[in-house]
Amino acid sequence: MEFQVKADPELWQRIGVDVTRLSKMREILSQMYKTLFLNQEIRPEGMKYFDEIVANIHTGRIKEIVEAKEEGRVVVGAFCVYIPEEIVVALDGICIGLCGGSQATVPDAERILPRSICPLVKSAYGFRISRVCPYFQVVDFVAGETTCDSKKKTWEILNQDIETYVMEIPPMKRETERELLFKEVVRFKEELEQRSGMKLDEERLLKGVRIINRKRKALQRLNSLRQHDVLPISGKDVLLIEQIAYYDDPERFATKVEELCDELEDRIAKGIGYWEKKPLRIMISGTPMAFPNFKLHNIVENLGAIIVNEESCIGTRYFNDLVEEKNNLTDQLYAIVDRSMKVHCAIFTPNEERIERILEEYKKSKADGLIYYSLTFCQTYLIEAVKVKQACEREGIPFLMIESDYSPEDVGQLQTRVEAFLETLRG
Numbered sequence: 216m217e218f219q220v221k222a223d224p225e226l227w228q229r230i231g232v233d234v235t236r237l238s239k240m241r242e243i244l245s246q247m248y249k250t251l252f253l254n255q256e257i258r259p260e261g262m263k264y265f266d267e268i269v270a271n272i273h274t275g276r277i278k279e280i281v282e283a284k285e286e287g288r289v290v291v292g293a294f295c296v297y298i299p300e301e302i303v304v305a306l307d308g309i310c311i312g313l314c315g316g317s318q319a320t321v322p323d324a325e326r327i328l329p330r331s332i333c334p335l336v337k338s339a340y341g342f343r344i345s346r347v348c349p350y351f352q353v354v355d356f357v358a359g360e361t362t363c364d365s366k367k368k369t370w371e372i373l374n375q376d377i378e379t380y381v382m383e384i385p386p387m388k389r390e391t392e393r394e395l396l397f398k399e400v401v402r403f404k405e406e407l408e409q410r411s412g413m414k415l416d417e418e419r420l421l422k423g424v425r426i427i428n429r430k431r432k433a434l435q436r437l438n439s440l441r442q443h444d445v446l447p448i449s450g451k452d453v454l455l456i457e458q459i460a461y462y463d464d465p466e467r468f469a470t471k472v473e474e475l476c477d478e479l480e481d482r483i484a485k486g487i488g489y490w491e492k493k494p495l496r497i498m499i500s501g502t503p504m505a506f507p508n509f510k511l512h513n514i515v516e517n518l519g520a521i522i523v524n525e526e527s528c529i530g531t532r533y534f535n536d537l538v539e540e541k542n543n544l545t546d547q548l549y550a551i552v553d554r555s556m557k558v559h560c561a562i563f564t565p566n567e568e569r570i571e572r573i574l575e576e577y578k579k580s581k582a583d584g585l586i587y588y589s590l591t592f593c594q595t596y597l598i599e600a601v602k603v604k605q606a607c608e609r610e611g612i613p614f615l616m617i618e619s620d621y622s623p624e625d626v627g628q629l630q631t632r633v634e635a636f637l638e639t640l641r642g
């Protein structure tokens with residue numbers, strides 16, 4: 216049967232979605248998905264589950280969330296990996312990533328917000344005010360944070376439309392900031408307890424930690440399979456899975472990623488690579504690529520190279536570190552904080568660990584070159600590109616800097632630049 220992103224106008228109406236507009240967007244998304252994903256040859260069988268998830272992105276998963284709400288479960292819309300989803304899951308809630316990756320709603324946001332801010336924030340805000348994101352319609356509240364200026368100031372405006380809770384994320388990583396973050400994690404726990412009517416105890420929290428650790432471990436395993444010479448999966452497909460990690464049910468998702476990994480290991484053992492010839496391997500580092508932002512992956516892979524790692528929050532920053540299991544509530548909460556302190560977003564200063572991580576991941580991924588990707592107007596990532604470039608020069612790593620937004624306008628120019636970069640790598 217022909218792939219289609221499914222529609223459920225009755226459900227959409229019930230949750231306040233702009234049905235006409237989402238119906239049109241669904242058609243565009245269906246077409247884009249067919250072109251970008253379903254046209255890939257010798258795709259792993261295990262990708263069928265993720266195709267299904269995309270087909271049900273505005274229906275099946277939304278229905279599940281609505282039913283969960285009817286059972287009294289809390290649904291949190293999050294914008295950053297520092298929001299402790301382990302606590303949400305421990306209190307039987309659902310945590311959904313709301314970052315926007317589409318140009319379609321940027322003009323909506325620009326009617327209110329300044330144009331000169333990050334497209335990820337504008338896209339998400341636009342989704343909310345134009346009522347075309349069913350997830351934004353079903354979350355009980357939004358959990359934002361004080362990472363970058365674009366986000367933290369937008370929360371004040373977003374709060375006029377939907378309740379927006381803000382968690383303070385300190386910009387340094389000393390003991391003082393560890394204590395501050397601990398207090399913020401406790402405050403978030405209390406907020407969730409009050410909303411869910413449940414009390415967090417060590418048993419519940421340990422269960423939440425194990426569920427999310429399992430999801431992260433499955434993603435680690437998937438990513439490690441890209442380190443083989445035989446490449447069993449495209450970068451585009453892995454990026455899609457990393458995006459789906461933010462809104463699928465965590466246990467079901469982990470099972471499906473594990474099944475896919477079994478299949479990929481089998482492919483590797485049989486020498487069935489995705490590419491017949493040995494392609495150039497590219498690592499991406501930088502700002503997150505939220506669904507459906509496949510722009511750079513599409514350009515690189517259409518030019519015959521393959522992406523083998525995303526050092527990004529929709530990528531390794533999300534799953535590289537696990538929460539250590541502890542046997543009492545306070546220690547377990549500290550363990551959540553300690554995992555967060557290992558996530559090296561560009562908002563931190565100083566940030567030597569991030570540079571070390573990038574180099575470490577680069578070596579592991581056996582990449583031939585690094586593309587540093589920053590969304591336009593993302594000051595922290597744009598400035599940090601200077602240090603990443605210096606480190607790459609020091610290490611003899613070929614480096615390309617790309618700054619882009621979600622509009623299709625610069626695709627031709629990016630293609631030319633990536634093609635020239637790949638040519639230099641081919642020598």
Ligand code: BJ8
Nearest residue numbers: 295296333362363502528560593
């Ligand atoms: S931990 S990367 S998820 S903040 S791209 S909105 S930083 S202006 S997304 Fe992020 Fe948390 Fe950091 Fe990760 Fe601002 Fe930059 Fe936009 Fe960004």
